[in-house]
Amino acid sequence: MARRFRGSEEVKVDAKGRVSIPAKFRRVFESCDPDWSTGKRPQMVIVFGTRDWKHLQLFTIEAMNEIDDSIAAMPRGSAERNLLENIYHGHAEETEIDGDGRLVLPQKLREKIGLADGAFFISAGDSLKVWTPESYAEEEQRLESLVPDFEPGADPLSLLGSASKTEG
Amino acid sequence: MARRFRGSEEVKVDAKGRVSIPAKFRRVFESCDPDWSTGKRPQMVIVFGTRDWKHLQLFTIEAMNEIDDSIAAMPRGSAERNLLENIYHGHAEETEIDGDGRLVLPQKLREKIGLADGAFFISAGDSLKVWTPESYAEEEQRLESLVPDFEPGADPLSLLGSASKTEG
């Protein structure tokens, strides 16, 4: 089964804050949860990040384990490690996908990103980002404005291998 | 059940100094108390640390046992061991979670961190930190400001692996 997310999807949010996880994404959560087996509920981690985040980020168990390990490998007490722990341990929640294939987003998190009627999922490698359809539209504009001076017809793959530490 | 804390939560502090331990955290205290069984009260240790601490730190019994062992393995009489004993033995208290899932914080401790109406819990690996909502907000800003080139909107994971000086 697939081990990475690909694609995007828009779903409804009901009055109880329930959000149906599109089946293709559910499969990824299942196969990346080491304790999962048919009939069980796939576990996952919701990272909601600091105050300014307008989205949630859903991680498979395996992806989160990798992150936990990387953080644990950083020097104790370093500012970077403290900040990462604050975000990925402090500003995160463990949950599971319910028997009907839905995720229940606690009221607090819904309010944080202004989630009401609809939720927009978009793949990001080994995690899935959740936006309101409106704020995702803004985000997309922001992203496009960041695209460097790509010559018309340039191949994005030319970026592979180049790495700068932060984005702008 | 989960053996590590994840997430954060804000709760009320009532006139009697009672603080409800959010259920997800209570489960961790239960499963990390070797003597606990259904119906019993989970034990824990409150570390309030030195004068400058603006938070309390709540440890499960198992986590505290580990710390005790590590301290016991240090050379007797060393300055480091004395300091650690002073904090984790001298400036700490054993308590339990009451039948309603609440922790009663002695007045002395509430005064120490200025706890009045609300308490903010945040996970820190195998312990839980307690702040006033106000001082936590400051702490969070401090954490962010310590990481030099962390720009708003950047992906925090870009920090993975980068490790600089320790904080003060």
Add this chain to the structure above:
DNA sequence: AGGGATGCCATGGGATTTCATGGGAAGCAA
């Protein structure tokens, strides 16, 4: 290839349980 059956999937709703929180009354110390 057509058409029906089957199964999966997104969505909805009612009933039940858990949870955070508030308050009264009984114990205990100063």
Add this chain to the structure above:
DNA sequence: TTGCTTCCCATGAAATCCCATGGCATCCCT
């Protein structure tokens, strides 16, 4: 007594469980 604790109960709100339905895609049989 007066002021803290400790125990027990009450309550509204939120979360969870369980079942229902209609649409869509897939499979299978003819």
